[in-house]
Amino acid sequence: MTVTHVPARPFWLVILLTCWLGAAAHAFDDEGNLDEMDEVRPGELSYEDIPVDDRIFERPWTSVPFNTAFFDYTPEEIEARWDELMAGIRAPFPSPGYLEYMISNYPEIVEGVEAFNGDYEEFSRRNIHxxxxxxxxxxxxxREEGIQLGVMGLYPAMFAQTLYAIYLSERQTEKYMMLQDVANRVRDNFHLLDRAENDPIAAELVAFTKLGYAYALGRIAEESPVPVIVFRRYIGKIKGGAEEVVDLIPDHPLGHAFRAGVDAGIMRRVGRATGRITYGARSTVVDESFRKAFEMAPDIPILNYEYANALIYMSRKRDLELAYEYLDRATHFTPQWSMDALDTMYAFKRLQEVRLFDQHYRSFRAFERHRRRFSRVTDHNLTNVLSPPLTMDMMENPEQYTLPPLE
Structure with a gap:
């Protein structure tokens, strides 16, 4: 077993953060009760990077819940449809010419890569595969074949791992480790960014790097206690990365949506006023960024369900009907590839979760508190599309749904 550790912060800093956040983050809910959803487990403030147990990559992963033949495109079809398939994420196509340019100018991307022998045509075929x-x-x-191809193969490999972590990992702890591993591996290539940032040919790859890193941390932060978010400096890393993506690629649809989602997520956790004053999170930025994203790519499922989430995070029940509309819309797209299919499935599950909130909770904060408590008590990954949607029995009796410890 290989476990990655980061040196602990000084003890005095842990105490200072805990005391300060006791007043700032352990806010009271809408009914005047002390908010329990930001309680910190022992040890969570002792590391900045989540320790990763490499056994999660050695075990067989759960298969996707659809026939992969639906989206099995030939290499020729992938090249012909690349711009359509990548409309949201804007990944560069690994053509022989592109690879030759990148490797010639940034040779470290194939350092130690046995799969590359100087034949750009063959290396392109392996990347496309x-x-x-x-x-x-x-x-x-x-994932396994991608990480053998150096930096170029790392991107689809880590994207696949991110998708699995969010939608198919059963456990929250496993999800966090997989996302941390993505962030770690992408961060290891940050040394390339300074050199490549002003290269227009490399801009999409640089943006893809920043988006992958910030998105992985963002998915960890959205369910983490506020003291942990502050201690690990998630907001600065995530918000900064989101802004850099749209600075590099102004017409990046998911870059704009992610930028909006960051501000909405901050408001979800600390409220509008604290979000605006402390972190610069603004509803006007959310609205404008989503407007730009929809202008560029209106038919992406994740864009629609993330906008629905943002509406709830900013306005609670005030814009719930509009949120329902966008969630329902996200469930009706015809998927073009695996990400679309899993996004659509999650939108359906999220729709049922929002209905639970609407029908049984007066307070969004109470719903969030119960939802997060269920996940922390049971270790269930609530974005797993294979697990049943939340019910009131699950929310009220989480101990009955606890997953057995990992061996």
């Missing part, structure tokens, strides 16, 4: 695995939903194989 990894994307083919990812597009059709063979996520573990895409």
């Amino acid at each position: 990894v994307w083919r695995l990812f597009l059709r939903g063979d996520l573990q194989q895409a």
Whole structure:
């Protein structure tokens, strides 16, 4: 077993953060009760990077809940449809010419890569094959083959891992470790960014790097206690990365949506006023960023369900009907590849979760508190599309749904 550790912060800093956040983050809910959802477990403030147990990559992963043949495109079809398939994420196509330019100018991207022998045509075919695995939903194989191709193969590999972590990992702890591993591996290539940032040919790859890193941390932060979010400096890393993506690629649809989602997520956790004053989170930024994203790519499922989430995070029940509309819309798209399919499935699950909130909770904060408590008590990953949607029995009796410890 390999576990990655980061040196602990000084003890005095842990105490200072805990005391300060006791007043600032352990706010009271809408009914005047002390908010329990930001309670910190022992040890959570002792590391900045979540320790990763490499056994999660050695076990067989759960298969996607659809026939991968639906999205099994030939290499020729992938090249012809690349711009359509990548409309949201804007990943660069690994053509022989592109690879030759990148490797010639940034040779470290193939340092120690046995799969590259100077033949750009063959290296392109191998990279396209990894994307083919990812597009059709063979996520573990895409990861394993992608990381053998250096930096270029790392991107579809880590994208596949992110998709698996969010939508198919059963446990919250496993999800967090997988996302942390993505952030770690992408961060290891940050040394390339300074050199490549002003290169227009490399701009999409740089933006993809920043988006992947910030998105992985964002998915950890959205369910973490506020003291942990502050201690690990998630907001600065995530918000800064989101802004850099749209600075590099102004017409990046998911870059704008992620930028909006960051501000909405901050408001979800600390409220509008604290979010605006402390972190610069503004509803006007959310509205404008989503407007730009929808102008560029209106038919992406994740864009629609994230906008629905943002409406709830900012306005609670005031815009709930509009949130329902966008969640329902997200469930009706015809998927073009594995990410679309899993996004659509999650939108359906999220729709049922929002109905639970609407029907049984007066307070959004109480709903969030119960939801987060269920996940922390049971270790269930609530974004797993294979697990049943939340019910009131689950929310009220989480101890009855606890997953057994990992061996």
